[in-house]
Amino acid sequence: MPENFIRENYAINLKGAKILIVDDTSENLNLLRKVLAKEGYELFVANSGEKAIKIATRAVPDLILLDVMMPVMDGFETCRRLKEDPTFKEVPVIFITAKNQTADMVEAFQAGGVDFINKPFRHEEVLVRVRTHLQTHFLLKQQERLVMMAHQAQKIADQARQVAEAANRAKSIFLAKMSHELRTPLTAILGYTDLLEEEVEDFGYDNILPDLYKIQNAGKSLLAIVSDILDLAKIEADKMEISFTDFEVHKLVSEVTAKILPAITSRNNTLVVNSPKDLGTMYSDHYKLSQILSNLLDNANRFTPSPGTITMTVSRYATQSSGISANTSSEWLRFCISDTGTGIKPEMIEKIFQAFVQVDDSYTRSHDGAGLGLTICDRLSQTLGGRVYVSSEEGKGAIFCLNLPTRVPENSVVGQVEVAR
DSSP states (O other): OOHHHHHHHHOOOOTTOEEEEEOSOHHHHHHHHHHHHTTTOEEEEESSHHHHHHHHHHHOOSEEEEESOOSSSOHHHHHHHHHTSGGGTTSOEEEEESOOOHHHHHHHHHHTOSEEEESSOOHHHHHHHHHHHHHHHHHHHHHHHHHHHHHHHHHHHHHHHHHHHHHHHHHHHHHHHHHHHHHHHHHHHHHHHHHHHHHHHHHTOGGGHHHHHHHHHHHHHHHHHHHHHHHHHHHHTTOOOOOOEEEEHHHHHHHHHHHHHHHHHHTTOEEEEEOOTTOOEEEEOHHHHHHHHHHHHHHHHHTSOSSOEEEEEEEEEEEEOOSTTTTOEEEEEEEEEEESSOOOOGGGGGGTTSTTOOSOHHHHHTTOOOSOHHHHHHHHHHHTTOEEEEEEOTTSOEEEEEEEESBOOTTOOTTOOOOOO
C-alpha cells in the first residue's frame, strides 16, 4: 500500500493528548514540560509516585513519562500499581532514567513499560518516542472501537435475520393455510360446473355453455395459482414431501409432452421433442420432475407468440466428480426447453426465479400467471439435487436447461448436491 495513502487515511491528530510527567527533580519536570508544550499536548506533572497515581486516577492520561529513581515509591513500583487498575492497562508508560543496565531495562518492561529513554535525554528523541507511542495507543483504541462496532453490527444483523426468518415462516404458514382453504371451495365449484355442463347438454340449453366454459377456465386458472402458492409455501417452510422412485426417463418425457401438447397446439404453436429412447432410468421424484418440466413448457408456450416453436431436448452425460470421491464419474440428465418467443430482457435474467416476478407485466397480464411457475421450478430443482439455468436474447426466445443427477448420491443432503453445468 502506498505510503501517501497511509498518511492521508490514517493520520491521527495528537494535539490535546494528555501526558503525565513524573520526576522528583523540578529541573527535569520543567525541561520536559517545555519540550512537550510546543506539540500542543495537555500536560500534567507529579514529583512522586503517590502523587502520580492520584493525578492519573483523576486525569486518565494517554501516556506517562516516568522517572525510575524516586524516594518512597520508585518508578517501577509506581508503574506496577498503575497497571493493577484496568483503566491504565493499555496506557503506554515510557521510563526516563539514568539507569542503563540490561537488568534495569528488563525490570522496566516487566513492570509494564513500553519504552526506555536514558538520561540525559535528547529533545528530538523524546518527541519522536512520545509521538510514536501516542499514535500506537490511539490506533489500538480505534481498533477496539471498530471491533466493538463490528460486534454490535453483527448482533443487530443476527437479530434482523432472526426476525426476517420468523416473518418468512409465518408468511409461509399463512399462505399454506389460506391456499388450502381456497383450494377446497374451488374444487367444489369446478365439480359443480362439470355437473351443470352435463345437465345443460341433456336439456338442450346450449346457449349457456360458453358461460360455463368461461367459469371452468377461470376456476382452473385460479386453482393453478392457488396450487402454486401452496407448493411454494411448503417449499419455503421445508414441508415439501419428496418421494424417490426409479422410472424410465423417455417414458416420463412422453407423458409430460402428451399432456402439454393440446395447450401448445391450441395456440397454433409447434412442439418438437428430441428425446432418445435409450436415456435409461433415473432415481428421483417422478411427480416433482413432471411438475418442473410442465411449468417450463407452459412458460415457453405462453411467451411464444403464434406461430412459434417450442423445442425440448433431453440428453444424458457423465461428469468427473472432484473432492473426496475424486476420479469417480456421476451421471446427469439435461432437459433443455427452447422457444422462439419474446425472450427476456438482460436486467430481468437475475430476477427471473424470484417469487411473483414477471418477465413482462403487460404481456403476462394477457396470458395469465402470477409469476410463480419459474420460482417453483428453481426451488424444486434444488430440492432434487439440481438447478435450472436460463439464457436468452431479447426478441429471439429463451432456453431453460434443467440439470439433474440421475441418482442422488448416498448420504447426501437433498437440495445441496453439487451441480454440474
